[in-house]
Amino acid sequence: MKKNKLGKSDLLVTELGLGCMSLGTDKAHAQKIVEAALDEGINYFDTADLYDFGVNEEIVGQALKHVRDQVIIATKVGNRWNEKKEGWNWDPSKTYIKEAVKQSLKRLDTDYIDLYQLHGGTIEDHMDETIEAFEELRTEGFIRYYGISSIRPNVIREYVKKANIVSVMMQYSILDRKPEEEALPFLHKHNISVVTRGSVAKGLLSEKGLEKASASGYLEHSYEDLQQSISELQEKVAHSRSLTEIALRYNLANPAVASVIVGASSVEQLKDNVKAVNSLPLTIEEVALIQKIVPSHTYQAHR
Template sequence: MKKRQLGNSDLFVSGVGLGCMSLGTNEAEALRILDAALAEGINFLDTADLYHYGLNEEIVGKAIRDRRADIVLATKVGNRWTEEKNGWFWDPSKAYIKEEVKESLRRLGTDYIDLYQLHGGTIEDNIEETIAAFDELQKEGVIRYYGISSIRPNVIREYVKRSNIVSILMEYSILNRRPEELFPLLKEHHVSVIARGPVAKGLLTNHNAGKLENAREKGYLSYRYEELERTLQIVQTAAPNRPLEEIAVQYCLHDPVVASIIPGASSIEQLRANANAGQAAPLTAQEYEHIQNTTKQDLYELHR
């Protein structure tokens, strides 16, 4: 699978990675999916300390134990869970980040993390303290690079301006084009996008009947049901000979600011469908422009 440079780092990640949150808690099945991902040429795995209160990191660690050097491993920090494991609260402090990274390393069975990401963030945080924590971990060799997972424009602008982040993880799809507002800024500063949700919770697939029905009452983001139904039909006409999920994946990969998409997979079949879509021919300029001209590009109205 073709690899792309992550920001200005020396990390090269597969165009399709694996968002590990959807692996579930059945270890044997999760390990089968992870093995299949690596067999497909996927080298980028994204997890977080919060997923199933650390269990997800433990499973990922077992999967990569004998092939760590072949993997670009990403995890996240900032959501501190209670001792009872019945909830969590936000803690981006330097003290917590520098302690929690040790726990992630232990669960992952490794002595370094390729990409350590702040799992959220608000403009009210002590951003300088958070950046200092990541900078120190990088100097210590515990992490190779760092990024943030955020959709908030005001937070993103601050980290782009004040830190050495190489990536921003955010939801991005044909139905959620809000991140495109930030693409010029990120390109200017050589910061990559890692895109989650490229198939919009299954709406941008050819097996979307159930997902579409679920959207009948509440719609999806700013799309009302009728508008959503019409938009999906229009997107399919952009490339009528392609599966809808292939169009969706290739749309997200079209702009080089996107280093990787990280769809989840709860089965090997889903995993292979994602991988195949990522290895398909890129959208033509005409196909891409058709989609851009016939779908909405909303803006984030909060956190400006």
């Protein structure tokens, strides 16, 4: 599988990364999916301390221990479970980040994290303190690189200006083209890679299509909009390939995107995603046609 350089780092990530949130808590089942991912050449695994109260990190760490030096493990920090584990609070403080990383390292059973990501962020955060924490963790050898997971233009701009981030994880798909106008060109200009999530738009851009649609639609798209757009995509673009292929290859057609992170709850689903990413790139004409079929929108908040 093709690999791309992640920003200014020396990390080479496969075009498909495994989103580990959907692995579940059955260790044997999760191990099968991770092993299948490794067999398919995937080297990029994304988790977070938030998933399953940290159990996800434990499962990922155990499943990858025998190939630790051959894979890239990304995890996230900033969302802090309350004592009763009924919800979480946002905590991007230096004190919390430097304590949380120790717990993540322990659960992952590793000496270092390849990519440590801030799991959110607001413009009101004390960013200098947050950045200081990440920089110190790099100096101390606990993390190799850091990035943020955010769709907020104002937050992204500040981190690009103030920090040495190598990546931004954000939601991006044919049905959510908001990053195209400002985020993707801006990050590409600054040599910061985008890692995408939500590329199949909750299954709407999979073979299930409208079966996954709700009566209220999806984001800015009404149900009627979805009916028309998905029907046109299937008829005019996906006539010789799957809708999942179109969806994942569309993300990778943008030069800012290094990898698409996609979850898989079964080995079969994983293999379908691998097939989609390994399919032929979209042509310039296909990209233009997709953009004609599905309108773009702009971010209204977090300016």
